[in-house]
Amino acid sequence: MLKGRNLINPDDLSVDEIYEIMTLAQKIIKSPMEYSNICKGRILGTLFFEPSTRTRLSFEAAMHRLGGSVIGFSESASSSTSKGESLSDTIRTVCAYSDIIAMRHPKEGSAHLAASVTTVPLINAGDGGHYHPTQTLTDLLTIIESKNTFDNLTIGLCGDLKFGRTVHSLLKTMKKFENNKFILISPTELKIPNYVKALAFKGDDEYVEVEKLEDVIDQLDILYMTRVQKERFFNEADYVRLKDSYILNSKKMQMAKKDMIVLHPLPRVNEISVEVDEDPRAVYFDQVKYGMYARMSLIIKLLGEEIC
Ligand code: NCD
Numbered sequence: 001m002l003k004g005r006n007l008i009n010p011d012d013l014s015v016d017e018i019y020e021i022m023t024l025a026q027k028i029i030k031s032p033m034e035y036s037n038i039c040k041g042r043i044l045g046t047l048f049f050e051p052s053t054r055t056r057l058s059f060e061a062a063m064h065r066l067g068g069s070v071i072g073f074s075e076s077a078s079s080s081t082s083k084g085e086s087l088s089d090t091i092r093t094v095c096a097y098s099d100i101i102a103m104r105h106p107k108e109g110s111a112h113l114a115a116s117v118t119t120v121p122l123i124n125a126g127d128g129g130h131y132h133p134t135q136t137l138t139d140l141l142t143i144i145e146s147k148n149t150f151d152n153l154t155i156g157l158c159g160d161l162k163f164g165r166t167v168h169s170l171l172k173t174m175k176k177f178e179n180n181k182f183i184l185i186s187p188t189e190l191k192i193p194n195y196v197k198a199l200a201f202k203g204d205d206e207y208v209e210v211e212k213l214e215d216v217i218d219q220l221d222i223l224y225m226t227r228v229q230k231e232r233f234f235n236e237a238d239y240v241r242l243k244d245s246y247i248l249n250s251k252k253m254q255m256a257k258k259d260m261i262v263l264h265p266l267p268r269v270n271e272i273s274v275e276v277d278e279d280p281r282a283v284y285f286d287q288v289k290y291g292m293y294a295r296m297s298l299i300i301k302l303l304g305e306e307i308c
Helices: 015-030 054-065 087-097 110-117 133-147 165-174 194-200 236-242 250-254 274-278 284-303
Strands: 043-048 069-073 100-105 122-127 154-158 181-185 207-210 222-225 261-263
Touching: 015 133, 015 284, 043 054, 043 087, 054 069, 054 100, 054 122, 054 133, 054 284, 069 087, 087 100, 087 110, 100 110, 100 284, 110 122, 122 133, 133 165, 133 222, 133 261, 133 284, 154 165, 165 194, 250 274, 261 284
Parallel strands: 043 069, 043 100, 100 122, 154 181, 154 222, 181 207, 222 261
Antiparallel strands: none
């Protein structure tokens, strides 16, 4: 039963609950008008203490498409945080106005803190370099629509695996399905943190770590590209040195399987050349739309279909 729950960490959802959210999202894709009034009278609070285009707008579009409304802010400078208000007090306040909250915050663990005081379902829309569970639902919907399965896949995660919260969430989630193989592609400095490895994998034989995309691209069913997370670096020189570690172009795509799909949570910087956009295997702009449907489904489930 998802009604009334928070979504903070990808582990908050069981495999059955993930399928439940996916099934509803696929129904919404087929007949969106059937859901266009289901959240009438309900209010989503969007609290974005960190920049966002897709996540915030897709949450807002999702609630509007369900017939509900949205309040919120898109930067902490326009909230009372700039006057020194604590996160707990902001959450208590927004709970008085909203039926459900989506929050993004630059600090790891902030979503846990917010969850400890909220009285309405709270969705973590990204907490620092930690987790981003609704991007994972977006990724999963893209995968099920393109591949029709979550099992028996070889998944390459490429780029900034250290700070990339979408990678941490997706990895933990895809591990729950059957017989998936993981190839972690990053420069040494941007390898996946040990705490994520320890949570996702039972042994060192469950994944492979490599530095060169060209060495493994032909093995992949899914290539998940990510940008180097400039805002989480302590030192500009390190960012400049690492930012162009990977550039996926048409030449590299020629080495890949005919049915490999390329995902990217976006925003893209330089890591995928625009020439790849025309390749039918590039599904990252479809992924943007699936993000809205995945969030529509999640909102309905957390609010409880019958009360919407
Ligand atoms: C991602 C994020 O915010 O973590 N973007 C998103 O939500 N679609 C990825 C990123 O910023 O690189």
